[in-house]
Amino acid sequence: MSGPSTYNPKSGIEKWLDTRLPLPRLLHDTMNTFPTPKNLNFWYVFGGILTFCLAVQIVTGIVLAMHYKPDAALAFGSVEKIMREVNYGWLIRYVHANGASMFFLAVYIHMFRGLYYGSYKAPRELIWIIGVLIYLLMTATAFFGYVLPWGQMSFWGATVITNFFSAIPLVGTHISTWLWGDFAVGDATLNRFFSLHYLLPFVIAAVVGLHIWALHVPGNNNPLGIDVKSPQDTVPFHPYYTIKDGFYLVLFVIFFSLFVFYAPEFFGNADNAIEANPLVTPPEIVPEWYLLPFYAILRSIPNKLLGVIALGAAILVLAFIPWLDTSRVRSCRFRPTMKWLFWFFVVDCLILGYCGSQPVDAVLAGIPLVLVARFGTAYYFGFFILLMPLVGLFETPKPLPASISQPVLGE
């Protein structure tokens, strides 16, 4: 995609193509000879896994759309029909529904990995920001998709999320009405959400193309967070990382299959087996697990507008990390303070997720969870806005190795 090419067209058709549309050259340079740091560890396999997840969602989604009816009167029934009557419909739908959870599991590991090894730091800021954009598109797509089965949680989840916009002063209610196409979530809403749910994955695929393009300009970061100094620090992408990514992809598919075949409703919500009813809100509205930390942040703030702002800021702040982190060292391996703060942050996200999954007035060991969520929210923002800039200035990093090869070869 960039830099000098080592492609040497051999056959006649390769030569013919190379002077017209150099697609073989592009594939050769990006997937074959691409020089990749030789010390990438397990945590670097999720990029490939995520590409696989996107492909699975698009293929199963296109098939499901052949049987699904985006109509408030027919949607719930058509999903039942997919589960009971369409040949292998149960399998395709369970792969699609659990596939969304697997996609988010992989993307969170991928994001935490980038955070730990400082993969967002110069010259990789744009890779990170494009990644945040992909994550935003993923949450939008997942939200639209969750509405489609038209169960109780679909309907009320859609009601709560679209009402976020009503918090905007002056134009808020007009925006909500515009999104609904009616006075409330209804048939018009379902129809347009289906349209957008079908569109966005292809937008994601295009932005993933930009993500990979941006990655191939500076090349991969690595667990040491130091630059590649010589060709001895790298290996060609193929066969070294195609085999490694492929091996872990097989393990991931086994893990994925355990859910599809043995616990297909593990991530599901029983309320969504009830058809949407605009007159009865379920006792607890809970989003899918991957949005629970943000839901906890929303609920921890007792003011509508500020709650919605905090929710949006919690995702947007990610885009500013490249400039919030003032450290000159990328990898947390050499950052004794930041390493601990990072792990606190991971635990904080899990605690926020737990708080988001519990009823709003829940109490654990005498402590109201809303209080726990408030401390969790404070650390979430404090980590990015206060700790990242300050620790980078005051922390004394450990000495960096001279090269990627040096710690292995010992001088």
Added chain:
Amino acid sequence: MTAATADDATRRDFLYVASGAMGGVAVAAVAWPLIDQMNPSTAALALSSVEVPLDSIQVGQGITVKWRGQPLFVRRRTPEEIAKARAVDVASLPDPLANNDSLPENAPATDANRTTKPEWLVLKGVCTHLGCTPTISTPTDVQGEYGGWLCHCHGSQYDTAGRIRKGPAPRNLEVPPYAFLSDTRIKVG
């Protein structure tokens, strides 16, 4: 052939700006139908109304009916509930405005401004926080501290006049436009 004069440059600049502006107008004109198609159609906007018979509702009971695709609360309040709602100092409320579609926007949230007849409370059953349907509180099934409604989604609590008292909701439950057709029948919308 003559060199371009200052006059030519001015004319060219004018053409650039004018064609750019016309292009912008054209883009906006094309974009608007694509944006406005998402707004409710005239059919959806046509004001639908519903008539609710009141004779089957006992004192202390509340029912929910569907109006414009959303829940509508009709509650026959007990004398204690009315007294409780009237004893509140309006200045102390989180939202001091009546939010009654039949009254001016700045009408204060007194109990009288929230009802037409004191016994009957008619409200849109849509939490002003994020749109959930609050659960009614009765003496046998208490929901929240204020005897009105509790929204389970995010913990907003309403009193016996449907006014927000605690939690994240910013406004009192909306009082829709309605009228008594007779003592035992109302028309909403």
